[in-house]
Amino acid sequence: MLWLILGLVLGALFIWMATRSNFKLTWYEWILVALATILALFAIQNYSASLTELEPRAANFLLMMFGLPAVVLAAIAAGLAVFRLMRSKKASSQPTAAKP
Numbered sequence: 236m237l238w239l240i241l242g243l244v245l246g247a248l249f250i251w252m253a254t255r256s257n258f259k260l261t262w263y264e265w266i267l268v269a270l271a272t273i274l275a276l277f278a279i280q281n282y283s284a285s286l287t288e289l290e291p292r293a294a295n296f297l298l299m300m301f302g303l304p305a306v307v308l309a310a311i312a313a314g315l316a317v318f319r320l321m322r323s324k325k326a327s328s329q330p331t332a333a334k335p
Contacts, residue, residue, distance in 0.1 A: 237283070245272065260316055267312035274305035 252258055260268070278301035285294035 237279075241276065241279070260312075261319070264312045264316055267308050267315075271305045271308035271312065274301050274308065278302035278305060 252260070278298050281297040281301060282294045285291070285297055
């Protein structure tokens, strides 16, 4: 049931991100988001499987080993997108000098 709900939520989020007109990502930001999502899903799966096998220390270790890189990649992708958006807004707000 967990994977069904996660799949529905991720699919809806992906469709929402892809169809928004004011939300544009470059190709490398999409790759970073995809890698972060894969690592996060892998971390969740390993964590839940290790807890099911009554190995809490391994579960915490695997969550840290795969979850932390997922968070870092997602933060890098978000930072790149925000920085690009701020830079484009700053460039569009500056008046251009009239040529004589």
